[in-house]
Amino acid sequence: MSADGQIMDSSSRTLDNLEKENNKNGSVRQVLLDGCVPFSHQVAGHKCGINNTGVLQHPDGTILKQLQTPPRGPREMNFYTQVFAKDCTDKKLLDLQQHLPKYYGTWRPGESPHELYLKLEDVTRRFLRPCIMDVKIGRRSYDPFASQEKRDEQISKYPLMEEIGFLLLGMRVYQIDSDRYISHDQFYGRSLEKDSIKNGLTRFFHNGQELRRHAVSLIISKIQSILRWFESQTQLHFYASSLLLVYEGSPHRVNGSKHKPAEPGTEHQQGEPQSNSNISHEALSFQSSLTHSHPYCHNVQHERNANGKCGGSVEEKDEEIGIGDKKQFGQEEAVEVKMIDFAHVFPSDNPDESYMYGLRNLLSTLEQILKD
Ligand SMILES: Nc1ncnc2c1ncn2[C@@H]1O[C@H](COP(=O)(O)OP(=O)(O)OP(=O)(O)O)[C@@H](O)[C@H]1O
Numbered sequence: 001m002s003a004d005g006q007i008m009d010s011s012s013r014t015l016d017n018l019e020k021e022n023n024k025n026g027s028v029r030q031v032l033l034d035g036c037v038p039f040s041h042q043v044a045g046h047k048c049g050i051n052n053t054g055v056l057q058h059p060d061g062t063i064l065k066q067l068q069t070p071p072r073g074p075r076e077m078n079f080y081t082q083v084f085a086k087d088c089t090d091k092k093l094l095d096l097q098q099h100l101p102k103y104y105g106t107w108r109p110g111e112s113p114h115e116l117y118l119k120l121e122d123v124t125r126r127f128l129r130p131c132i133m134d135v136k137i138g139r140r141s142y143d144p145f146a147s148q149e150k151r152d153e154q155i156s157k158y159p160l161m162e163e164i165g166f167l168l169l170g171m172r173v174y175q176i177d178s179d180r181y182i183s184h185d186q187f188y189g190r191s192l193e194k195d196s197i198k199n200g201l202t203r204f205f206h207n208g209q210e211l212r213r214h215a216v217s218l219i220i221s222k223i224q225s226i227l228r229w230f231e232s233q234t235q236l237h238f239y240a241s242s243l244l245l246v247y248e249g250s251p252h253r254v255n256g257s258k259h260k261p262a263e264p265g266t267e268h269q270q271g272e273p274q275s276n277s278n279i280s281h282e283a284l285s286f287q288s289s290l291t292h293s294h295p296y297c298h299n300v301q302h303e304r305n306a307n308g309k310c311g312g313s314v315e316e317k318d319e320e321i322g323i324g325d326k327k328q329f330g331q332e333e334a335v336e337v338k339m340i341d342f343a344h345v346f347p348s349d350n351p352d353e354s355y356m357y358g359l360r361n362l363l364s365t366l367e368q369i370l371k372d
């Protein structure tokens, strides 16, 4: 770690590189239950998974987030289940799907069936050198049912939340010259004040040589699209929820995808029936490219229509690209912005002003970066 709290690391991709890293360093990286490994692109959050490893990556490339203790874990699971319900007819929820990682149901390790995980799309998956930032959104990090103690604790963590409306929880930024990542943790985010928050955000877009202005503007339009969803709905309020921002740090154009199919024999078939973890990585991507939805849509969320598309949900989107896509993955498409972390989502009957305040301030700060 450097003097200003930056952490340098050189990890680039997950499963492919794990093998190489393991061999190179002579130290075997932990392979956990059912072939799952710690997710190497986690930039914030709890380390509450198996052996305190936080978010895990399944051999099929999906992310596994262990259900937290009640009521948070079940609340998050219910939220994902509701939004991606096969029989969902709620237009707002159907619209919301495009802003979330795809949800593939729950998963239990065959070797440890008492544990329960949410199985999610890895938002960083199609990137060669993903630059990732987790930004907590809203003026309050506590929900309406929080105890006074919890409120005080949350406020004391970042008293400026009320005024700024967002908090950088963590980031990893690829540096071209050194071929390494610089990381900043939650303490860096909490150190940012009104007059330094723009510089803090700017760091996320600087690759050591230049400011990635195009990535800034692409991310702005994705956030605007999320803001439009919030402006059109009154039924849900989100507390302590985050946006996960990702852009491509690699200077090289990526042809289709960086991903290799999982090694034969690395697929694991344990788990609950609904998790269906026995689809190969290649099949997963190919199916994904056909459906523009998640690879397990036959058993979790959507019905397919005669064209093989999942019906009644999201419009086709440019950013959803799998290995089988004919379309090349150019820099124009090389960003993702997804909402994550739904342990504190509650029904409501009025607009989520707190979340929208955060989004608008985040947008105006990003726009300011472009003007400078
Ligand atoms: N679908 C995803 N794709 C890629 N990375 C993810 C995904 N979900 C989570 N992550 C990574 O894991 C981190 C933690 O995730 P998340 O915020 O959902 O958990 P948490 O903060 O531990 O949960 P909670 O705040 O509910 O206790 C994120 O900052 C991000 O780096």
Ligand SMILES: [Mg+2]
Binding pocket: 044, 045, 046, 242, 341
């Ligand atoms: Mg979080």
